[in-house]
Amino acid sequence: MYVRTLAFGIVGVFILLLINTEADLENVHPLRNGKFFPFFGVGLVRFENGLCGGNSTLEGTCYTRRQCALADGVGTVRCASGIGICCIIQRTCGETSSLNNTYFVSPGFPTAYTNTSICTFTISRCNSDICQVRIDFLSFNLAQPNDNGSCVTDALIITGGASNVPVLCGENSGQHIYVDFNDANNIILTISTSTSSIASRAWNIKIAQIACNCPNRAPSGCTQYYTELSATVNSFNYGSAGSQLGTRQLVNENYGVCVAMLAGYCGIQWSQSGGAYSFTVTNNTYTNVGTGTIGTDAAAILGSNCTTDFVVIPAPIYINDTLVNTDRFCGNGFPTLISYSKPFVLTVVTNTNEINDTGNRGFSLTYTQIPCSGAALLG
Template identity: 50%
Template sequence: WGVGVVRFENSVCKGIDGAVGTCYTRRQCRDIGGVPSGLCAAHIGYCCVVQKNCGEVSSDNNTYFVNHNFPNTVTGPSACAYTIQRCSPDICQIRIDFLNLNLAQPDGNGVCNVDVLNIVGGATNVPQICGQNSGHHVYVDFNGQQDIRMLITTGAGSTEMRTWRFKVAQIGCDSPSRAPSGCLQYYTDAAGTVSSFNYGTTISSGLTTNAKPGTRQLANTNYGICVAPKPGFCSITWSQGSDPYAFSVSEETIMQPGVLGTSNTGDMKCKTDFVIIPNSMMLGSNMSSVDRYCGNALPTVTTSSKPFVLTTVTDADEMNDNGNRGFSIEYSQSRCTSTFLMF
């Protein structure tokens, strides 16, 4: 008698704890260092969840990288590295979800001088990241045959209880979910909220040289936040919402308690820290289109320029930006309108 071989697709699945895995046989899961978490493929396969710790390498899709003994915290100096390899030759990009990322805040000038996350080896420039960044994500392109590495360093002299947990998904070169070139972050909903790294409502404890509270805004950033245009939608509106401090990317915020700050626009006023919204116009204004916005408030602006992108730029000196949070702003796409002429 012959023995039948049961085959099934190694598709993406969800484990019993909600973690994303890949459907394998129990032996395949064990061979790649994964943990079976529930059944898949009509109960003949196992949802294999792969979780790696410091110093480990993975070429498996949907790998989780965590600190040692997560969810326990990391205290004191440490160094942790993860290496990400392609799972197949037709992979061009990865998406890293910061499911949990809590590191020490930057110093008063926005520099990650105690703790820092560096993502290196890819073709995408990722700024140094520190502070509280749970919920953020980044897209990183592979650079030829090089591996992508995530390096986390924690320093002495901080009482921060550090934790991190990342999910790394690999994206095919022809995948519709691949982020366009130049987009470090990529959103696909018709409406939502985007924020700068380490945005938060509390003031950073790091002091500037003039002994005022420092900035939560990170120094030395230059990256694009992109929104995928929905079919039938032709423009996008960016707005600050009701929080008067939800946009503070330059000037001194700490001296303006309880009042909406000053909005500045244009290349002449916005030279150090700013956001760029190409060919945008203030809602209800007859002003010609502008690109740059800075200061302590963002006017509601709209643009039909595609792709929909907001670029954030900060320089190396945040010394005078006391109390700044960065930004957390809302976007909403608008449907195309057609005009019919009657004769």
């Protein structure tokens, strides 16, 4: 009799503990915790508000059901061994979010957005330990620039941050940027759309907040940051000009593309990645490409001619170890280059007009890091 009573008492306490634990978990609000990825739980039940796979295309944050509801999120699959729910946070025009891993979407996404509007979205820090955000354009389609390369029909303008981000329009799906917070603690994304009805206009932008001591934080001055051994870097709105009379290349750009140097690698190689038209940043593409300016013809594409639109690669050499007498590259072709200058960075510059740069699409370059054992200049 005594054994049965004891067993029943233990089971009853265990059930009560589970009930109380679930209640405590459900009543924790994600906005009230001061940590970037806090732990929640009572007793034996604890889990981290980390990233989780919400579905095949979007990531979420692992919350309790109540936390997800309070954050106006959408719960998907279970996480934290079934205790939490993977919560997708989406916001749209006129809204604000201080939650990590938020998606800023066009009204009615993925349906095309044809309204004329000024759509703003405000990013607030999760807490004082946050220094930066990474903005991924999962889907980003606005009107193309005018013949001069200016975003006059549609435009994305980013303000409030400490980084210099160019005005963007056109097609930028798959691109990303990093923006540092300044003392204002808010970064504002403003998308203006005109009366022109653009059938494919829509956006889905992922915003991840980055802690000051995070190893994935981009160095200061880097608008884009790549951490892979090899990757392809496209200029903003890169693509075929098609029937467009002007240029796809955007004006007034001056930004850095940085590459994290991996352990055991001392150099970086840059080369065209998309054929004859994959580097068209100055001059008339329709008349110049295919007339001898493609390839490694230094006299045709380098030197004093590169004063308006160009890319900069520090201390470059050709693949045969011949020195290059300039660090600027422009025109309608790009030679394969190697640089051992550190840190690894590519600077992109365009001037205020693209009037004579008819048909230009910008650039698509592939980089590959070179092992230290293969670094010719290092012996």
